[in-house]
Amino acid sequence: MTEQIDKALAREYEAGFVSDVESETFEPGLNEDVIRRISGMKGEPEWMLEWRLGAFREWLEMEEPDWALVDYPKIDFQSISYYSAPKSMKDKPKSLDEVDPELLRTYEKLGIPLIEQQMLAGVAVDAVFDSVSVVTTFREKLEEAGVIFCPISEAVHKYPDLVKKYIGSVVPKKDNYYAALNCAVFTDGSFVYIPKGTRCPMELSTYFRINEQNTGQFERTLIVADEGSHVSYLEGCTAPQRDENQLHAAVVELVAMDNAEIKYSTVQNWYPGDENGKGGIYNFVTKRGICHTNAKISWTQVETGSSVTWKYPSCILKGDNSVGEFYSVALTRGRQQADTGTKMIHLGKNTKSTIISKGISAGRSNNSYRGLVRMNPGAEGARNFTQCDSLLIGDQCGAHTFPYVESRNPSAIVEHEATTSKVSDEQMFLCRQRGLDPEKAVSMIVNGFCKEVFKELPMEFAVEAGKLLEISLEGSVG
Amino acid sequence: MSEWLESAITRAQGINDWLAPKRAHALDLLAKTKWPTRKTEAWRYTPLRPVERTPAKVIRDKVDLSPVVIADLSAIEVVFVNGQFDQAQLAKTLPAGLSIALGADLNAAQQADALTAFSTIKPERHIFGLINDALAQDVVVVSVAEGVEITQPVRISSLLSLGAESHTRVQVVLAAGSKLTVIEDIQAQGDSLNTAFVEYNIAANARLEHYRFALQTGSNVAVGGSHFNLHDHAKMNSTIVGFGSELSRLDTDIIHAGEFADAKLNAMYLLDGKELFDLHATVEHAMPNGKTEENVRCIVADRSRAVFNGRIHIHRDAQKTLAELNNRNLLLSDKAEINTKPELEIYADDVKCAHGATVAQIDKQALYYLQTRGVSRSKAQVMLNFGFINELIDLMPNAALAEWIRPIIRERFAQMEVK
Numbered sequence: 056m057t058e059q060i061d062k063a064l065a066r067e068y069e070a071g072f073v074s075d076v077e078s079e080t081f082e083p084g085l086n087e088d089v090i091r092r093i094s095g096m097k098g099e100p101e102w103m104l105e106w107r108l109g110a111f112r113e114w115l116e117m118e119e120p121d122w123a124l125v126d127y128p129k130i131d132f133q134s135i136s137y138y139s140a141p142k143s144m145k146d147k148p149k150s151l152d153e154v155d156p157e158l159l160r161t162y163e164k165l166g167i168p169l170i171e172q173q174m175l176a177g178v179a180v181d182a183v184f185d186s187v188s189v190v191t192t193f194r195e196k197l198e199e200a201g202v203i204f205c206p207i208s209e210a211v212h213k214y215p216d217l218v219k220k221y222i223g224s225v226v227p228k229k230d231n232y233y234a235a236l237n238c239a240v241f242t243d244g245s246f247v248y249i250p251k252g253t254r255c256p257m258e259l260s261t262y263f264r265i266n267e268q269n270t271g272q273f274e275r276t277l278i279v280a281d282e283g284s285h286v287s288y289l290e291g292c293t294a295p296q297r298d299e300n301q302l303h304a305a306v307v308e309l310v311a312m313d314n315a316e317i318k319y320s321t322v323q324n325w326y327p328g329d330e331n332g333k334g335g336i337y338n339f340v341t342k343r344g345i346c347h348t349n350a351k352i353s354w355t356q357v358e359t360g361s362s363v364t365w366k367y368p369s370c371i372l373k374g375d376n377s378v379g380e381f382y383s384v385a386l387t388r389g390r391q392q393a394d395t396g397t398k399m400i401h402l403g404k405n406t407k408s409t410i411i412s413k414g415i416s417a418g419r420s421n422n423s424y425r426g427l428v429r430m431n432p433g434a435e436g437a438r439n440f441t442q443c444d445s446l447l448i449g450d451q452c453g454a455h456t457f458p459y460v461e462s463r464n465p466s467a468i469v470e471h472e473a474t475t476s477k478v479s480d481e482q483m484f485l486c487r488q489r490g491l492d493p494e495k496a497v498s499m500i501v502n503g504f505c506k507e508v509f510k511e512l513p514m515e516f517a518v519e520a521g522k523l524l525e526i527s528l529e530g531s532v533g
Numbered sequence: 534m535s536e537w538l539e540s541a542i543t544r545a546q547g548i549n550d551w552l553a554p555k556r557a558h559a560l561d562l563l564a565k566t567k568w569p570t571r572k573t574e575a576w577r578y579t580p581l582r583p584v585e586r587t588p589a590k591v592i593r594d595k596v597d598l599s600p601v602v603i604a605d606l607s608a609i610e611v612v613f614v615n616g617q618f619d620q621a622q623l624a625k626t627l628p629a630g631l632s633i634a635l636g637a638d639l640n641a642a643q644q645a646d647a648l649t650a651f652s653t654i655k656p657e658r659h660i661f662g663l664i665n666d667a668l669a670q671d672v673v674v675v676s677v678a679e680g681v682e683i684t685q686p687v688r689i690s691s692l693l694s695l696g697a698e699s700h701t702r703v704q705v706v707l708a709a710g711s712k713l714t715v716i717e718d719i720q721a722q723g724d725s726l727n728t729a730f731v732e733y734n735i736a737a738n739a740r741l742e743h744y745r746f747a748l749q750t751g752s753n754v755a756v757g758g759s760h761f762n763l764h765d766h767a768k769m770n771s772t773i774v775g776f777g778s779e780l781s782r783l784d785t786d787i788i789h790a791g792e793f794a795d796a797k798l799n800a801m802y803l804l805d806g807k808e809l810f811d812l813h814a815t816v817e818h819a820m821p822n823g824k825t826e827e828n829v830r831c832i833v834a835d836r837s838r839a840v841f842n843g844r845i846h847i848h849r850d851a852q853k854t855l856a857e858l859n860n861r862n863l864l865l866s867d868k869a870e871i872n873t874k875p876e877l878e879i880y881a882d883d884v885k886c887a888h889g890a891t892v893a894q895i896d897k898q899a900l901y902y903l904q905t906r907g908v909s910r911s912k913a914q915v916m917l918n919f920g921f922i923n924e925l926i927d928l929m930p931n932a933a934l935a936e937w938i939r940p941i942i943r944e945r946f947a948q949m950e951v952k
Contacts, residue, residue: 122574124878430892432867447882450852456877462892463871465864469892471875477882 080139085132087111090239093138097208097242100215106223110238113229120232123394124423124455125363127300127337135271135302137240193257200256202286203248207275210246217248221279225308225345225371233304233365234341237273241306244274249284249315258513260289263305271302278308280315280350287318289516300328300362302337309344311352313374317344320516321356324523328362330418332390335362342366348374348403355511357520358385358393367425369398372406372437379408382508386524387420387452396426396457401434401467410441413505416452423455430467437464443473446504448497498525535568535585538664544591545667551637551644552672555651559666566660575658578840578872579811583754583780589698589726591616596697600690600718605933608688608716609633611673615692616699616727618671630681630711636672636704647674647704654732654760656815659784661756665728669702677711677739686714686742686931691729693721693753703731707739707767714742714931721753729757735767737791742930743771747783748941750776750808758784763823765791772929773800774938776945777808777837784813789823789851798827799925803942804837804869805949811840818851818881827858830925832918833869834949844876845886852881858888863895863921865914865949915946 081089090111094104119130197204203214210218228238245261263274280286290307303325311317319342328335338361344352354368370379381397399408408428416422428439445454456473478500486496501524502509509517545560569576592615599622600612611633612622618635627633636647651672655662677683691701707713719729735741741761749755755778761769775781787796802810816825825845833839845856862871875888895917903913922942929935 445877445879447879450849450882452882453878453880455879456875456888458874458876458890460873460890460892461871462862462864463867463869465867465869465894467864467892468894469890471888471890473875473877473888475877475879475884475886477884 081136083134083136085135085137085240089137093240093242096138097211099211102219103211106228107239110228110235114232114235114239117229117232117235123365123425124421124457125365125392125394127363127392130302130337132236137271137273138242196256201250201253202255203246204259205246207244207246207277208242214246214248217279218246218277221277221308221310223308225310225343226306226341231341233339234306237275237304237306237341241273241275244276244305246276247278247286247288249280249286251281252283253281254284255286258287258289260291262291271304274305276305276307278317278319279310280312280317282312283314284312285316287513288320289513290319290321291324291519300335300337302339303361305340307340307342307368309352311344311346311350311377313348313350315347316351316353318353319344319355319368320512321358322516322520322523323356323358323360323364325360327360327389327391330389332362335391336360337363339365342368343371344369344379345371345373346377346379349376350374351378351380353380353382353511354397355382355508356384357508357512357516357523358383358395359523361393362391364391364393364395366395367397369400370408371400371402372408373402375403376405377403378406380511381408381410381412382511383412384415384505384508384520384524385413385422386415386417387422388417389420390418391420393421394423394425396424398427399429399439401428401430401437401439403433404435404437406434406437408439410439410443411507412443413508414443414445414454415448415501415504416445416454417448419451421453421455423457424473425457427459427461428469428471430462430464430469432463434464434467437467439467439469441471443471444504445473445475446501447475447477535581537585537587538563538568541664541668548668551648552651552669555648556667559652559663562657563660563663563667566663569660575813575842578838579780579782579809581780584726584756587698587726587754588724589696589754591699592694592697596694598692598694600688600692601720603933603937606686606931606937608686611675611687611689611703613671613689613691613699613701615694615697616670616701618673628683628685630678631676631683631687633673633675633687636674639674643674647672650704650706650732650734652732654734654762654786654788655730655758656760656786659758661728661782662730662758662784665700665702665730668700668728669730670700672702672704674704674706675715676706677708677713679708680710681708682712683714686716688716688718689731691719691727693719693725693727695722696724697721698725699727699729701727701729705731705733707733707735707741709736710738711736712740715744716934717743717745717759719747719749719755719757721749721755723752725749726754727757729755731759733759733761733769735761735763735769737765737767739764739767741767741769743769744929744931744934745771745773745783746938747773747775747781747810749781750778753778754780756780756782758786760786760788761796762788762790763794763796766793767791768795770797770930771799772925773798773812774942775800775802775810775812777802777804777810777839780809782811782813784815786815786817787825788817789820789825792820793822794820795824796826798825799928800827800829801922801925802831802839803922803945803949804831804833804839805835805945806837807835808837809840813842813844815844816846816856818845818847818854818856821850821852821854823851823854823856825856828925829858829860830862830922831871832863832865832921832949833871834865836866836868838870839872841873842876843874843888844878845888847879847881847884847886849880852883854881854884854886856884856886860888860890861921862890862892863918864892865894865918918946918949919943
């Protein structure tokens with residue numbers, strides 16, 4: 056049975072191709088000069104460079120976290136190249152026509168609609184290739200609405216006041232080891248600003264792609280939703296299939312001002328390594344949002360890729376009546392390891408948070424939910440509900456739950472529930488009885504298991520997520 | 534490393550007795566262990582300052598102390614006074630099949646067995662367990678012969694006079710098919726420090742009924758553990774009642790080392806003032822077909838702090854395991870604090886595991902209901918709190934103990950300052 060599962064799980068990683076794009080890549084290594092060079096390449100102002108160097112000095116003093124239930128060889132930070140850009144980007148293209156056709160083909164292969172005319176989805180895309188943002192679509196239409204959506208490297212020049220005010224305000228420079236590293240070496244990412252009272256006219260999307268060998272990707276996303284505004288943001292990622300591990304250490308900061316709402320959805324499909332655990336992306340990401348009065352931040356994630364995941368999208372519920380949500384499906388197979396979850400920090404009165412986490416483990420993988428719900432003394436009348444369910448497929452995998460609950464307010468209510476089970480024989484029997492083949496039956500049961508999360512995803516992503524899950528589960532009959 | 538630990542190690546190095554090899558091993562490990570800080574996961578919420586600045590000292594002079602009398606409980610008394618075993622308080626004749634003796638008094642063969650078994654159930658990760666290994670003054674071995682059912686409970690009391698330091702250690706061995714009830718009780722008069730560890734080896738088909746009362750309050754520091762090893766078809770039913778003190782920490786480990794073992798753990802703790810109680814309950818399902826049911830309830834009032842860590846670890850081979858953990862907490866004051874972490878670590882697929890944790894205050898509707906029936910608000914609060922705990926007291930198999938503890942808990946509620 057295990058053999059059959061393994062065989063079925065050894066499916067091809069569809070985004071595993073390498074694009075033949077001539078690129079300019081820094082020699083591996085990390086020191087202050089490298090940071091100066093990155094900053095120089097981007098023509099950054101002095102304050103940005105100082106900020107980077109400050110973070111780098113903090114990082115040197117910090118220790119790599121070891122509390123997560125993941126196991127990987129020590130990373131040699133000197134063997135990574137911290138900057139890689141397609142050569143043709145040197146003279147940045149003014150429009151899509153000037154973009155290297157090979158790059159466009161890459162995104163086409165990935166199914167990402169960059170060509171505006173051909174696009175049906177109505178999604179504005181910022182595509183980040185290795186260290187630089189390649190193209191951002193639909194900018195004019197967004198500008199009409201007053202929405203700023205551009206590469207963060209551009210925002211540093213065009214909107215320095217906004218960037219200066221908010222960068223590092225949610226995830227401080229020395230928040231953690233990988234966040235500090237990101238602050239020092241981040242190369243690009245997206246910047247979004249939604250003005251007061253504006254509803255962003257379309258979904259915003261960023262697609263990240265690591266192409267070069269021995270490079271790391273350190274992007275940084277900053278989304279500011281001003282009072283009463285609303286935005287839905289999608290994020291996707293892929294990387295070529297390589298035998299070496301590559302590091303991805305991103306930082307995402309969300310600021311939801313009074314009455315604003317941010318919906319952040321991720322479909323993470325970095326290369327997970329082969330069935331023996333060779334290669335794959337280390338996905339060590341810090342994502343956090345802050346909610347002011349009556350604001351709402353909703354994180355939805357579908358995690359199927361990466362060899363090691365270390366990721367805890369969190370909400371600081373600072374304002375009264377603010378709401379935080381976390382919906383997650385994490386699927387691990389082969390030798391993947393995922394340690395993911397969320398933190399809900401309740402500071403304001405009547406703040407509410409909901410956590411729905413669905414973990415599916417197959418093959419020889421390990422999948423952990425790690426979460427924190429904290430009710431501070433001021434969180435009068437706050438409410439949390441957490442549901443963590445794990446599904447095991449095969450007897451060589453692991454499913455784990457580590458929820459921290461800290462309450463300091465008697466009027467706050469925290470509820471946590473967790474269950475672990477396998478696809479039951481009864482469920483399978485029922486489906487088989489109705490004429491479904493075992494594969495279809497498992498896929499259906501798993502889809503049902505994840506339904507609560509999928510319904511939170513925007514349409515295009517829900518379809519993609521469903522498909523991803525189906526491919527990943529092919530043949531894994533429990 | 535703390536000064537307190539350094540002096541403890543120095544004292545331990547002076548001991549030379551039958552446990553010498555085990556003590557040396559513990560000292561080796563201690564030398565490699567870092568003194569826990571806030572960053573040490575197992576001590577995240579429980580600062581060790583009270584240990585570092587304890588005034589407690591080892592008292593060698595004989596002090597007369599005897600355990601509290603519990604009506605209708607005729608127990609076989611195993612009494613430690615300030616860490617020293619008081620032979621005079623042990624009954625002269627014991628029921629057939631039960632033996633209780635100081636490790637030092639055992640014959641060579643028995644002593645060799647006791648030495649081999651010493652500290653094999655208690656995991657090495659407990660730093661205070663290692664300290665106890667190295668420092669335990671008198672080690673008592675309790676054993677029940679094969680197939681023997683002892684109806685009289687054995688009560689192990691650790692009694693401490695004002696400012697005393699004590700390190701007690703008991704090994705309990707239940708041979709196949711035997712049955713025993715053990716009550717662990719600690720009574721301290723203040724400014725004391727004790728580490729009390731008991732290891733239970735429960736052979737195939739044996740049954741253990743277990744109680745641990747950690748009712749020391751005030752300026753006492755108590756760090757201890759009860760550790761259980763269950764073989765095929767062994768059963769245990771444990772009840773823990775704790776009040777907090779300056780620092781109270783209890784570790785329980787239940788190891789399913791055989792198939793079809795069955796473990797029940799009901800724990801309740803009630804904290805008031807500036808007390809702290811920290812319970813770390815670990816269950817290791819190493820073999821298939823095991824069953825575990827845990828119920829942990831906690832009430833914190835005033836400025837007290839409760840910590841609970843409930844870990845269930847299902848190993849690769851432990852198929853068909855059923856494990857459930859239910860943790861409910863009542864927070865009565867806005868200065869009090871509850872930190873709870875129910876953990877599941879699962880490596881087998883054909884298992885059913887669940888845990889749940891809630892933190893809330895008293896049900897407002899129930900409170901309202903009682904008030905409409907003419908019960909005063911404060912009285913209604915006491916009633917509801919008591920009801921929350923009483924459900925677990927009702928599950929205690931020993932009626933004499935339930936009747937004894939119920940009024941003590943009721944009085945505790947009456948004292949609790951309900952805001």
